[in-house]
Amino acid sequence: MMAQDNLHFAPGTLITGKWHRNQYQLVKWLGSGAQGTVYLGREGRRMVAIKLAKDRASLISEVNVLKQFEKLQGDPLGPSLYDSDDWLTRGRTIGFCVMEYLDGISLADALKRKPFDWTLVYMLQLLKQLQQLHRSGYIFGDLKPENLILIHPGHSIRCLDFGGATRIGRSVREYTEFYDRGYWGFGGRRAEPSYDLFACVMILIYAAAGKRIVRTNEPQVQLVQFVKSHPKLAPYRKIAINAMRGSYPSAEAMRRELLQEIMTSRQSEPRSPQTRRTIRKTNTSSSNSWKSAWLAASVLLTAYILFVIIYVM
């Protein structure tokens, strides 16, 4: 694919909607993806996120989904939608939508920085969000750390990009190979809750391995083997394998088992095993060296005494 991204505009650029006549000012470039470019923007005093779309059709689909979620009760899944419109500039028409600006770090960054314990906490949160989403009749589709954000106070997780959200029963609209169960030979691309749960396992694998592992000739065997043998994942292998095979009827079912497993496995293992173990190791090794020093000294002393006794005799 040729990267002809001509959605770059200088900070300060004014955007006026063709239909609703609202005016926004671009403040800062936030990121570019397959679907378009997102800017931090200003509407009067309010800070907003402005998404300029490469393809207006796919933006419209995403806006449709966001509107659906606005109607839902409970914790918000994603950003609120403020406006969607077209912008005429230099003979081009660019579709854009204006959303609530969510300040935080992407899960992709968080997974790199924080220990694996945190990954499990994020996963529990994510599963709760997914349960809510699935109940509304949609799946997330393109579930990956890059599409999730951790809101600053309270570390709560929110979904950022609903471009892949698909009504249950249809074919998944958008996906990323590494997180796609079809790519790994674990099933089809029909939108079902289990499709998202497979992606959850891949997020765990990504977090444990620290990278996207490379698919081999027998991907199914490979993933099962990885989950069984990796020290961070092994305690949760049963849950991971169940989720990969699509055995959980809902995100809630998987969440319940994962929570239980985390609580029980904590008891057998100290809280931050790595640091503790190293400390203990240095402790034991130093006491060991003391012991061996004493032993050597006493052996030498005994030998000396024996020698003296024999010499004198």
Next chain:
Amino acid sequence: MKKGTLKQILLITDGCSNEGEDPVAMAALAREQGITVNVIGVLDQYDSEDSHGLQEVEGIAQAGGGISQIVQTKQLAQTVQMVTKQAMTQTIKGVINRQLQDILGDGETVEDLPPEKRGKVMEVVDEVGETADLHVCILVDTSASMKNKLPTVREALTDLSLSLSARMGENQFCLFLFPGKRKSVQKVISWTPQLDSIKRIFEKISSHGITPTGPAIKEAVKSFSSVSRKQSLFEDDEAYDDGPR
């Protein structure tokens, strides 16, 4: 209500045709008969991006009313399914635009509607794309330079079948290779709802130097009449079985 059928030709090639009819003209011929032609140009790291053959890729897709995409071999799987789906959306939108012009007058398209109404139209487009029947005739270039790209092509086609079978509508695939063993084009799989069992087909290929892209597209266009004939026969049977209502 009778569901529509979308007809597509998917051409996977890495370069220039050198035998038979002009492929661009053949693509235009396909379009005349309601068949969209999509083209995917496959490169590996040794190919340069501005070669002459790739211009032809674009020309064929343009004449065939479809989408062209030039990709590195490793991105092939995701591109193949994306191009197929995008082309479906494009075709459906084309139909809706024509209808709209009848209602709203000249020059009005979906793009000229305010976002709220466009959102509703897109829902319909999605709905049709999900439920319509889809016939895809796949043409794979097996000339010498394609030889080491073929395992990836095979994988991409299995993946395409997986993606499309998740839809609610019915799928039919057929597969042609060109150049064929004796003829310029060889049909290796006739219309079938699923593209499994293509592993062995790609192993027995002997590569030639010629690339008869034009004749291949022509053969592909012809093949669509056989699937519709088979289907209409089938529909007749059904109507007969059901009896009068």
